[in-house]
Amino acid sequence: MIELDGLTKRWPGAATDAVHDLTLTVPEGTSCALIGPSGSGKTTTLRMVNRLIEPSGGALRIDGQDALRMDAVTLRRSIGYVIQEVGLFPHWSIAENVATVPRLLGWPAARIAARVEEVLALTGLDPAVFARRRPHQLSGGERQRVGVARALAGDPPVLLMDEPFGAVDPVVRGRLQEEVLRLLKTLRKTVLIVTHDLDEAVRLGDAVAVLRDGRLAQHAPAAALLARPADGFVAEFLGSDRALQRLALIPAAPVAGAAAEGAPLAAEASLRDALAAMLARGTDAVPLAGGGAISLAAVLEQARA
Template sequence: MIRFEAVSKRFPGAPGLAVDHLDLTVPEGRTCVLIGPSGCGKSTTLRMVNRLIEPDSGRIAVGGSDIRAADPIALRRRIGYVLQGVGLFPHYSVGRNVATVPELLGWPAKRIAERVDAMLDLVGLDPALYRDRRPASLSGGQRQRVGVARALAADPPVLLMDEPFGAVDPVARARLQEEIGAILKRLAKTVILVTHDIDEAMRMGDLVAVMRDGRLLQADAPAELLAAPADPFVAAFVGRDRALRRLALLRAGDVARPAPDASGPGIPPEMSLRDALALMLAEGTDRARVTGGAEPAILTLEAIRAAAAVEDPAG
């Protein structure tokens, strides 16, 4: 768990606080996405966790321990860090880049070699093909995968990701978000991720925290944030099409109701409501049969419409 308690930061010469009395808890094994306009304090917040930036006041605890009690270098070796542009050492091979932290920790060579291959395999890069290559020979998406492998190599419980997919082309970005997000969930890492991309935030976050002018405006699960934004700024920031974004997060199995005699086109329970709606409209039907669950179920247009309902924060 990562906990911020009344954390503030002001940079010399700045007219206001970069981070203003932030209270936020990131549950263990969950991904919290910090999002907001440029200059809102999200990257400053992230970099205070590994003490690349020191807070002026308040308390940050990782795993229940105040980070001020830890040696900064030792702390950073226990926290994975992935940033935009990756920051791989160009004169090192891919394998040597991934081995960076285990080498600093003094792991035996055999253990390091096994870990490097395991991490490359984890992020979808065949060790035999990529271990000895240099970063310059890789695509942007491949370099980003190596960056994630390096951050995970020493098995840190906490991972910080600062605009990790910002330098990746749009075609590869969505696939990387899905694949890396699934890996982090499977490994049960506690993650703070900074992005300016609302779709990325909704796709990867268990918790989405919206910031503005150094202050936290709302922190909620993606579906709840889309359904009930705390104020007009949050509603405008997450977009006018937030009802459709909410449907992309919800699954057919979440809202279908048992119906032994269900009819209509068959869909799997994991299909998103947005995809289910598109299929039903294409088929000209107001219902679909949800298959593959414990018992037959039916999904109706009325149920989708209710799930898409969002509140107007302006009243």
């Protein structure tokens, strides 16, 4: 669990706080995405959690422990950290990069080797193929996977992700999001994610926190946030297509009705997927692989709920 209680940061000489009196809880095994305009305090907040930036005031607890009283280096070694630039050591092999934290923690060599193989496989990188390579021999998406593997190598309970997929192209980004989402659900880590991308926020975050000028504008489950913005600022920031964003969070199968003709969508398709297929095919219903079909009327009903 991550608990921020009145967390505040004011830079020397600044007239206002970069982050002001921020109170936010991320329950154990869940993820929260921080979004907001540039300069809203997202990355400053994230970096206060592992004390790369020291708070000016307030309290910070990680799994019930006072993180502000812990040794900062010990704290950072207990928290996984994934950044957009990845930050791999260029002259080390991929295996050596992934082993960074376990080595600092003093793990035995055999345990480190086994863990490196495990997390590379978890992130979709065959250890036999990638372990001996250097970072320059990998694509951008592969390097980002290595960054995730390195953050997971020490088996930290908490994971911080700062614009983790911002440097890869949209196709690779979508695929990485899906794989990381699957991984996070399987491993049950407590995750705080900074992103400027609303699609990414609602896809990866069980909850979404919107920041404005260093203050919390709204914190809610993704679907609730999209359905009921707290004020005009949040509504404008989320955009006029937030109803479509919300449909992407609603699985189609539970509202499936009578069968329809045509190629079926995947059983795990969302209502947004179903609507997109209807528009592409010029029909008012599409079948699902698991049985039944989704009608346009059913999509509209859920959109108004």
